[in-house]
Amino acid sequence: MSANRVILVRHGRTTWNADARFQGQTDVPLDDVGVGQARRTADALYEQLVGTHVRIVSSDLSRAAQTARALATRLDLELHLDERLREMSYGRWEGRTRDEIMLAWPEEFQTWRGGGDVRITGGESRSEAAARGASTIVEAEKEMDGGTLVIVSHGGTLRGAILSLLDAPGLPVEGLRNAHWAELQNTDRGWRLSRYNVC
Template structure:
């Protein structure tokens, strides 16, 4: 059975506004993020998802709940969909990180597959999320599935699924931006990326 799989990034947080690495720190949606989630949920509800699976971090969970309210589906939480761990960089801006780890930040920012101190590399976090999504989609009875998570892991997983090897070639989805895939049972086809309700 062919399935439609929506990748949906959570709404805005105060860390997003401040340009801070969030990673697996549990930062909630701010007022703008809650409004974004509600607006985008109206659009995504038109796809009629029969299954909603989100990261268990509150910003993704609350975003998923906004869609669940429109389609009357109980969302499932899955910790494998958490954002990439940024280790010692979490809570800091790029400028702050550059004060202590200028070489490491420059290498990471260049697209190299390196891990921040105490964190995960792009390939590791992308593979974690991709493996979870493959398992979720293959086992689901629903024809349309919404995966609600975070910018870095959604991009990494998307690139792995379409055999771009998690190399940072796709842009990171904006807050409450989404992508649409078709899973044929053997192949992943990217139909759109970066769509927004705004």
């Protein structure tokens, strides 16, 4: 038993995204632009998924849940929330801009920005968030008997989880943009990425 494919969607925009503030696990809802993005993403995915077997699992943070609910409503499906799909915890960085973080924690920020797997002050490391996201995706995917699993989550968690599933943790890949998605296939040769940053 497993899904035929997994579509991984990043939530729509929030005011903190617009201000370039680190959100992490702070619960910031979609702004008006994000609501529109969620609606457009739901419409686009509806065209691909209508009439097929679909399960939707989302982070319980409101920005992801709002994005997921737009698709669940369109497909008339139950939405499953899972706190393990929350964004990476940025600890004391949350609510701050890059400039503010650079001033307060210059060495830690430079290591993180360079791709280092540093545990952020009061938060978690990239590898911890990636492992959490990947294991949740695998668990949800194995519960399905064919069809498509849709995961709605956050940029850092999704990027890390995708690279973890592909066994390529150090690959320099840009994050998913707001309301964009990636598609994975679980084949007999392991996970394969078939699409990335689609909208």
